[in-house]
Amino acid sequence: xxxxxxxxxxxxxxxxxxxxxxxxxxxxxxxxxxxxxxxxxxxxxxxxxxxxxxxxxxxxxxxxxxxxxxxxxxxxxxxxxxxxxxxxxxxxxxxxxxxxxxxxxxxxxxxxxxxxxxxxxxxxxxxxxxxxxxxxxxxxxxxxxxxxxxxxxxxxxxxxxxxxxxxxxxxxxxxxxxxxxxxxxxxxxxxxxxxxxxxxxxxxxxxxxxxxxxxxxxxxxxxxxxxxxxxxxxxxxxxxxxxxxxxxxxxxxxxxxxxxxxxxxxxxxxxxxxxxxxxxxxxxxxxxxxxxxxxxxxxxxxxxxxxxxxxxxxxxxxxxxxxxxxxxxxxxxxxxxxxxxxxxxxxxxxxxxxxxxxxxxxxxxxxxxxxxxxxxxxxxxxxxxxxxxxxxxxxxxxxxxxxxxxxxxxxxxxxxxxxxxxxxxxxxxxxxxxxxxxxxxxxxxxxxxxxxxxxxxxxxxxxxxxxxxxxxxxxxxxxxxxxxxxxxxxxxxxxxxxxxxxxxxxxxxxxxxxxxx
Ligand code: XMP
Numbered sequence: 036x037x038x039x040x041x042x043x044x045x046x047x048x049x050x051x052x053x054x055x056x057x058x059x060x061x062x063x064x065x066x067x068x069x070x071x072x073x074x075x076x077x078x079x080x081x082x083x084x085x086x087x088x089x090x091x092x093x094x095x096x097x098x099x100x101x102x103x104x105x106x107x108x109x110x111x112x113x114x115x116x117x118x119x120x121x122x123x124x125x126x127x128x129x130x131x132x133x134x135x136x137x138x139x140x141x142x143x144x145x146x147x148x149x150x151x152x153x154x155x156x157x158x159x160x161x162x163x164x165x166x167x168x169x170x171x172x173x174x175x176x177x178x179x180x181x182x183x184x185x186x187x188x189x190x191x192x193x194x195x196x197x198x199x200x201x202x203x204x205x206x207x208x209x210x211x212x213x214x215x216x217x218x219x220x221x222x223x224x225x226x227x228x229x230x231x232x233x234x235x236x237x238x239x240x241x242x243x244x245x246x247x248x249x250x251x252x253x254x255x256x257x258x259x260x261x262x263x264x265x266x267x268x269x270x271x272x273x274x275x276x277x278x279x280x281x282x283x284x285x286x287x288x289x290x291x292x293x294x295x296x297x298x299x300x301x302x303x304x305x306x307x308x309x310x311x312x313x314x315x316x317x318x319x320x321x322x323x324x325x326x327x328x329x330x331x332x333x334x335x336x337x338x339x340x341x342x343x344x345x346x347x348x349x350x351x352x353x354x355x356x357x358x359x360x361x362x363x364x365x366x367x368x369x370x371x372x373x374x375x376x377x378x379x380x381x382x383x384x385x386x387x388x389x390x391x392x393x394x395x396x397x398x399x400x401x402x403x404x405x406x407x408x409x410x411x412x413x414x415x416x417x418x419x420x421x422x423x424x425x426x427x428x429x430x431x432x433x434x435x436x437x438x439x440x441x442x443x444x445x446x447x448x449x450x451x452x453x454x455x456x457x458x459x460x461x462x463x464x465x466x467x468x469x470x471x472x473x474x475x476x477x478x479x480x481x482x483x484x485x486x487x488x489x490x491x492x493x494x495x496x497x498x499x500x501x502x503x504x505x506x507x508x509x510x511x512x513x514x515x516x517x518x519x520x521x522x523x524x525x526x527x528x529x530x531x532x533x534x535x536x537x538x539x540x541x542x543x544x545x546x547x548x549x550x551x552x
Contacts, residue, residue: 036062036079036228036229036233037061037062037079037081037223037225037226037228038061038062038063038064038079038080038081038225039056039061039062039063039080039081039082039083039084039219039223039225040063040064040066040076040077040080040082040083040084041053041056041063041064041065041066041083041084041086042065042066042067042068042070042083042084042085042086042100042104042117043065043066043067043068043086044068044085044086044087044088044090044098044116044117044120045068045087045088045089045090045098046086046087046088046089046115046116047508047509048086048087048114048115048163048202048204048205049065049086049087050065050363050505050506050508051204051205051505052084052086052114052204052215053065053407054407054409054505055203055204055211055212055215056084056215056219057229057407057410059212059215059216059219059220059227060227060228060229060230061219061225061226061227061228061229062079062228062229062405067098068085068086068088068098068099068100069098069099069100069101070101071101072100072101072103072104072107077107077109080109081109081110081223081224081225082109082110082111082112082218082219082222082223082225083104083107083109083110083111083112084111084112084113084114084117084218085100085111085112085113085114085116085117085118085120085121086114086115086116086117087114087115087116087117087163087164087202088115088116088117088120090116091129091131091165091166092116092119092120092122092123092129092166093123093129099120099124100120100124105121105124105125105194105196108195109195109223110195110196110197110218110222110223111195111196111197112150112197112198112199112218112222113196113197113198113199114198114199114202114203114204115163115164115199115200115201115202116164116166117198118168118189118198118199118200119166119167119168119198119200121172121189121196121198122168122171122172122175122189122198123172124172125172125173125174125175125191126172126173127168127169127170127171127172127173127175128168128169128170129166129167129168129169130166130167130169131165131166132164132165132166132167135164135165136162136163136164136165136167136181136185137162137163138161138162138163138207139159139160139161139162139207140159140160140161140162140181140182140201141157141158141159141160141181141182142157142158142159142160142179142180142181142182142187142188142201143156143157143179143180143181143182143187144156144157144158144178144179144188145177145178145179145180146176146177146178146179146190147178148178148188148190148197149217149221149222150178150188150190150197150199150214150217150218150221150222151178151179151188151214151217152213152217152221153210153213153217154210154213154214154217155210158209158210159207159208159209160181160187160201160202160203160208160209160211161201161202161205161207161208161211162181162200162201162202163202163205164200167185167186167200168185168186168189168198168200171186171189174191174192174193174194175189175190175191175192175196176189176190176192177189178190179199181200185200186200187199187200187201188200188201195222197218197222199214203215231410231413231414231417232417234405234406234410234414235267235414235417235418238267238271238402239267239270239271241402242267242268242271242272242400242402243271243272245355245400246272246276246355246400248276249276249353249354249355250276250277250278250350250351250353250354250355251268251272251276251277251278251354251355251356251357251400252278252279252280252345252348252350252354252355252356252357253265253268253277253278253279253280253356253357253358253359254280254281254282254341254356254357254358255279255280255281255295255299255307256281256359256430256432257281257287257291257292257294257295257430258359258427258429258430259408259411259412259415259424259425259427259429260359260360260361260403260408260411261358261359262295262298262299262302262359262415262420262424263359263403263411263412263414263415263418263420263425264357264358264359264402264403265277265279265299265302265304266302266415266418266419266420267402267403267414267418268357268402269302269303269304270418274303274304274305274306275305275306277304277306278306278308278348278350278354279299279304279306279307279308280308280310280341280344280345280348281295281296281299281307281308281309281310282310282312282337282340282341282344283309283310283311283312283313284312284313284316284333284337284434284436285312285313285314285316285317285445285448286316286333286433286434286435286436286443286448287434287435288430288434288435288452288455288456288459289452289453289455289456290456292309296309298420298421298424301421302419302420308344308347308348310340310344312336312340313445315336315340316333316336316436317443317444317445319332319333319335319336320332320333320436320442320443321442321444322442323442323443324441324442324480326437326552329433329436329437329443329552330433330436330437330552333432333433333436334432334433337387337432338387338388338389341387341389342388342389345389353398354398355393355398355399355400356389356390356393356398356399356400357399357400357401357402358390358399358400358401359401359403359411360401360403360404361403361404361406361407361408361411362403362404362405362406362407363407363408363506363507363508364404365404407506408429408506409505412425412426426468426469428468428471428472428473428474428475429473429507430475431550435448435451435452437550437551437552438451438455438475438476438477438478438550438551438552439451439477439478440477440478440479440480440551440552441480442480446533447478447495450478450495450531450533450534451476451477451478451497453530453531453533454476454478454497454527454531454534454537455475455476457523457526457527457530457531458474458475458476458499458523458527459474459475461519461522461523461526462474462501462523465519467501467515467516467519470513471501471502471503471513472502472503472504472505472507472510472513473500473501473502473504473507473510473549474499474500474501474502474513475500476497476498476499476500476527477497477498477499477500477540477551478495478496478497479495479496479497479498479538481495481496482494482495482496482535483496483535483536484535485528485535485536487532492532492535493535494528494532494533494534494535494536495533495534495535495536496534496535496536496537496538497527497531497534497536497537497538498537498538498539498540498551499520499523499524499537499538499539499540500540500549500551501513501515501539502543502544502549504544504549507549508544509543509544509545510543510544510549511543512540512541512542512543515539520539523537524537
């Protein structure tokens with residue numbers, strides 16, 4: 036299958052380039068910007084995009100591409116840092132601007148190039164850079180310039196090398212999709228081969244071949260990813276071979292466990308194992324208030340319960356372990372560079388000893404590991420997973436354990452479940468749920484004075500969170516309609532007597548994270 040390789044130099048926009056190209060129907064893979072470009076790695080690659088970066092090209096340690104890159108004969112498009120890197124690597128010069136250029140800037144196309152086919156001679160581009168090309172490298176010419184005379188696009192006279200200073204992947208960039216499409220189809224000659232039907236066909240073939248006649252165990256979290264993975268496995272391998280394990284930590288949302296069981300049954304599963312471990316988890320969390328201590332306690336216990344339940348299933352040694360790992364999970368855990376270089380939160384779903392042991396045996400299957408979240412949703416729809424599950428907001432592995440701030444108790448979990456249920460139901464009823472990437476309630480360890488009837492009330496504080504995002508790596512605050520917010524707040528304090536006050540979280544990520552712990 037044709038693919039575009041994206042070299043990651045640490046810009047937050049790198050993922051966006053990958054997604055935009057996939058939306059055009061071409062598979063993308065992201066590699067660290069300095070990765071070795073072996074023949075094996077280049078199989079199927081029709082073009083390379085060098086992404087942006089927080090680095091300046093002359094910084095000590097600034098990442099450089101494999102020396103083979105420019106001589107491969109493959110079309111290369113440098114974006115922002117990528118264009119500057121390409122310039123510096125070919126003997127041109129890059130300089131720091133007096134003022135960082137950010138936002139929409141007019142660009143004038145100064146010469147014919149297939150990159151600008153169908154693009155008007157002037158358009159508004161999206162800029163975000165502190166450095167710019169000062170002197171073109173020999174062999175390069177500018178085919179577009181900004182209104183202040185800076186090269187906005189460069190092309191080599193004889194090699195298939197191009198660069199743009201602006202960000203065609205950002206939706207604010209006029210004709211950005213057209214420019215990317217010109218590169219991917221016109222210049223690289225890619226075929227539109229990345230479709231869900233093709234993915235399903237290929238993945239089913241791969242699964243059958245890898246698994247043979249062995250049983251498969253899939254860990255179910257109740258979220259979109261594991262449910263869609265279950266649907267794919269059930270449809271491909273049949274219900275007899277697929278064992279589903281769901282650990283109920285007691286840190287789930289209202290009625291969630293019942294709904295998970297219902298969904299799996301509707302998908303035709305016949306071996307569904309539900310382990311009720313609420314008491315274990317509450318005991319492990321008793322007295323803990325530090326977020327990382329809580330995350331570790333939940334993660335460790337999860338592993339213990341997982342091991343115990345897997346033994347209880349008696350699947351023997353030759354079973355395969357399936358996981359609903361997504362492409363972004365791999366990137367976040369270090370496949371690219373510049374992402375979460377240090378641990379901001381320990382996501383417990385990436386390093387379980389069971390998973391590691393199975394990986395070492397070569398018995399892990401991750402049928403979603405090439406997909407982004409929106410592609411998993413499309414796959415789920417194609418496989419008949421109910422829309423309510425497919426469009427469900429993400430939910431963290433440690434569940435309410437990180438949404439009841441401070442010490443977790445059953446009473447607090449129950450109060451939070453009730454408040455969250457009112458919130459989410461209302462979002463759905465008001466047509467807001469699908470406009471929000473992730474929404475949830477958080478129980479703060481703060482009590483405040485209020486009045487109900489004529490009686491003094493001393494209740495907990497609930498914070499409502501709603502964010503817009505594409506992958507959870509960055510997030511904007513959802514601009515909640517005020518009237519809805521006020522009405523939902525009143526419903527929560529009326530229906531959940533333990534809650535005396537409701538606040539709305541107006542922090543974006545960064546600097547805040549989406550979850551509070
Ligand atoms: P943060 O809070 O890091 O969250 O901005 C980003 C996204 O990840 C989810 N999240 C988790 N998901 N295990 C998960 O599976 C975890 O430990 C975990 N912690 C946070 C969070 O809900 C948001 O969607």
